[in-house]
Amino acid sequence: MQSLRFGAAIFTIALALGLSSNEARAVGADAGSTISNTATVDYTVGTVTSTTSSNTVNVTVAEILNVAVGAPAAATPVAPGQAGQRLRFRVENTGNGSEAFLLTLNSNVTGDAFDPVAAAPSIYLDNGDGVFGAGDVPYVPGTNDPLLNEDGFVYVFVAHNIPTTVTDGQDGFVTLTAAARTGTGTAGTVFAGQGTAGTDAVVGTSTATQTAQGIYSVEAVTVTATKSQTVTDPFGANRPLPGATIHYSVAVNAVGSGTATTVVFTDNIPAGTDYVAGSLRRNGTPLSDATDADIGEYEATPTPRVRVRVGNLQQSDGTQTITFDVLIKTTN
Amino acid sequence: MKKGIRNYIGAAAILAGSLGGQAFAQDQGCIVLKSVAEQEKEVVNAKGEKTKQLVAAAKIVPGMEVVWTVTANNICKVPSEKVTINNPVPEHMSYVADTAFGAGSDITYSLDGKTFGVPTELTVTENGAKRQARADEYRQIRWVFRSPLQPGASAVARFRAVLN
Numbered sequence: 001m002q003s004l005r006f007g008a009a010i011f012t013i014a015l016a017l018g019l020s021s022n023e024a025r026a027v028g029a030d031a032g033s034t035i036s037n038t039a040t041v042d043y044t045v046g047t048v049t050s051t052t053s054s055n056t057v058n059v060t061v062a063e064i065l066n067v068a069v070g071a072p073a074a075a076t077p078v079a080p081g082q083a084g085q086r087l088r089f090r091v092e093n094t095g096n097g098s099e100a101f102l103l104t105l106n107s108n109v110t111g112d113a114f115d116p117v118a119a120a121p122s123i124y125l126d127n128g129d130g131v132f133g134a135g136d137v138p139y140v141p142g143t144n145d146p147l148l149n150e151d152g153f154v155y156v157f158v159a160h161n162i163p164t165t166v167t168d169g170q171d172g173f174v175t176l177t178a179a180a181r182t183g184t185g186t187a188g189t190v191f192a193g194q195g196t197a198g199t200d201a202v203v204g205t206s207t208a209t210q211t212a213q214g215i216y217s218v219e220a221v222t223v224t225a226t227k228s229q230t231v232t233d234p235f236g237a238n239r240p241l242p243g244a245t246i247h248y249s250v251a252v253n254a255v256g257s258g259t260a261t262t263v264v265f266t267d268n269i270p271a272g273t274d275y276v277a278g279s280l281r282r283n284g285t286p287l288s289d290a291t292d293a294d295i296g297e298y299e300a301t302p303t304p305r306v307r308v309r310v311g312n313l314q315q316s317d318g319t320q321t322i323t324f325d326v327l328i329k330t331t332n
Numbered sequence: 333m334k335k336g337i338r339n340y341i342g343a344a345a346i347l348a349g350s351l352g353g354q355a356f357a358q359d360q361g362c363i364v365l366k367s368v369a370e371q372e373k374e375v376v377n378a379k380g381e382k383t384k385q386l387v388a389a390a391k392i393v394p395g396m397e398v399v400w401t402v403t404a405n406n407i408c409k410v411p412s413e414k415v416t417i418n419n420p421v422p423e424h425m426s427y428v429a430d431t432a433f434g435a436g437s438d439i440t441y442s443l444d445g446k447t448f449g450v451p452t453e454l455t456v457t458e459n460g461a462k463r464q465a466r467a468d469e470y471r472q473i474r475w476v477f478r479s480p481l482q483p484g485a486s487a488v489a490r491f492r493a494v495l496n
Binding site for chain 1: 350361364365367394395398400412416417419420445489
């Protein structure tokens, strides 16, 4: 306090000497600081010119209570039954003094398709790296309410378990509310003497409490395979005679949102038939029969089968067509 | 020059001790300057109407406007001429455009406390281009009163500034 007053006096003198005051920082005036003003007047009486200063007016800056809660930048994709899924919020003290904030999580927001189930613990305070990790501490209301300096912020993680019953495309909303511990209310509400450095605290336009919403978005993808066949017999017709060739075509699709990972297609060679060597193709591209670098192979043992390691598959990839031929045995 | 003034004030202090108030005022100078900080408050009058009134500034928080009023009162028996009031825009505050007022005065502004001009004369260079200065960039305001201030009369200068 002493040093603040001293600073204000220096400022007044600097102006009287005609120095620039443009060094004033652009940050908001701190709660508890002093705004000083001294005017001067020049005048002439007869031939004598005089200068007089006014009294110096000091106004103490009160604390304004304001907070901003930033919603997660994007929805968190989740799968049915996933546990411990997190959303990251950002709580910033947009007031002008040091303030603690009460955090409240609401997992049962209306207007969504399902309610994420709050994990235990459900709120974590970030350790400053912005990434969820071992250094982040569970939040306990009233015990470790984040104390933020003006313009200070903290990332807050909320954790939920996703019900097993959810389906692709469903959204679950949750909200995080931060409220100034000194008090909340309509803008202009005064908490006498409860501000920084014993000043009054005044509620700002944020009403000293703000809420932001985060979204868990279910991404469920299913893979379908549809098989069809055409028969070509040795006589140019389509009868399944011994010696006829059966051409199998399997359409593999991913349906839903998200990515089906490490999709592997396998199909046993029907009894009474032999695989036609070198006939395996994906989208018309031949795949070697050997188990090697390419994604397809034919395995003779223990059960004769073809296998294609499709890999990651999304709906946008479209139909993957796998084809192979078998020959109906002439002797058993 | 500075030393001379200091001696003069020293003499005034001694005179004040021996001769009383009137002599003190005379020797202090002819103009007493008073600065007041107020804020506008909405009140409901007896008729239930909302009106705005100025009350002493308290509970100033960022975003709030303060009305600064400087009153120059001529306490001599002779007129004061070339009355010029200077007031810096207080630190952490920004002048609110078009709020400087002073009956019978010409008002100019300064970005550096040295050069004064009307708004169209004040420019700043930003990214290599000149533009007219914004009101929130003014750092000092000057009121030059066109007529002499008569004995017992007051001149009032007023402006608004918002707390950053």
